[in-house]
Structures are given as C-alpha cells and as structure tokens.
Amino acid sequence: MSEFSPTPERSGLEPELGGVFRDAPERSGFEPELGGILRQKGVYVDEITCIGCKHCAHVARNTFYMEADYGRSRVFRQDGDPEDVIQEAIDTCPVDCIHWVDYT
Template sequence: MEPELGGMLRQKGVDVDEITCIGCKHCAHVAHNTFYIESEHGRARVFQQDGDPEELIQEAIDTCPVDCIHWVDYTKLNTLEEERKYQVIPIAGSLVDSGAARIASHRNKQNADKKKI
C-alpha cells in the first residue's frame, strides 16, 4: 500500500507526456482533482495522484485526443519528474517534431550533468 497514492492497493500512478500534450484541458475537466493545466506551457500535469477515483482518471486517459496520459509503476514517478526538468516543451498549438524535442531534452540533461562535474 503506497501512502503517496492514498494508501490504496493501487501500485501505479498517472503521468502526462507534456511534449505530446496539446493542452486541450479535457483531462482537467474530467478529473479535476488529479490534473491541472500548468501556466507556462499550457500543458496538463498531475498534481495529486490520489485526487480522483481510478475510474475517473481512466476516463481522462481514454478520452485524451493525443494519448499522452499513461499509468506507470509508482516507483518510476520520481524518475519521470526528474527527467521533466530537461524537457523542451514546444509552444501549445504549434507543430511538434518529437524527435527534435527529445534530442533537445537529452542535450539539456547532458549540459546539466556537465555542470555538476
């Protein structure tokens, strides 16, 4: 039982791929105690893993028009949050070259790692 997930037997959390998200706000309307739209890039983000019942979160996942919301093992959530620091998020509504965004994210991470040395 994971206390971060409300002490439920659920051993998974929900994550949003913000590079893919188009900022439609649907998930925040469906499961408003779990998702919000962050202000800097206009993308969905999870703010409370146990905010809504699993069925409501699943509805938000199932109705996402770009399939950017996923269940993940809760032990991977911290790693995903850490990697988010290095993402390059395109402006909402613009065309996305996901390969270029991932390369830029990787370069940002490499630069940050070099600064640590």
C-alpha cells in the same frame, strides 16, 4: 536510528519522496503519495506530447491541472479522483499522452 537496526526508523516527518526512503528497495507502491492502499500505479502525463486541450483537467479535476507557463496538463495529486474517472480522462485524451505507470 536503533543500534540494532541497519536502517533508520521512520518518524513520520520525512518528505514523502525524499530522504533515506527514496531508494529503499522495500517500497511497495502503497505509500501515501500514491493514495496509500488505493493503488499500486501512478498517472503520468507526457507533457511534450500534450496539446493543452484541458479535457483531462475537466474530467478528473482533483488529479490534473493545466500548467500555466506552458499550457500543458500536469498531475498534481495521484489519489485525487477515483481510478475510473482517471481512466476516462486517459481514454478520451486526443493525443494519448496520459498513461498509468508502475510505481517502481
């Protein structure tokens, strides 16, 4: 931390969603956990509503996986697939449990 700076400088070794930067108001939505400059929104699966049909995991394989213990879909990588592929998974979900959410 610089003696002139009120906030610590990033070293690049901090956890992507942790530490002093978790609640920083200057977060923009372009952070690495959302794919950098790719998008300002994230994908969210409402696991309570999910029926485990596996369709999203087949359509967008690099974004969704089936959680083994409960057999429900879960997002494991926000930038895993192109936005149009993720949108196809959202549009074809039979119970409408996958949503785009604003980063904030």
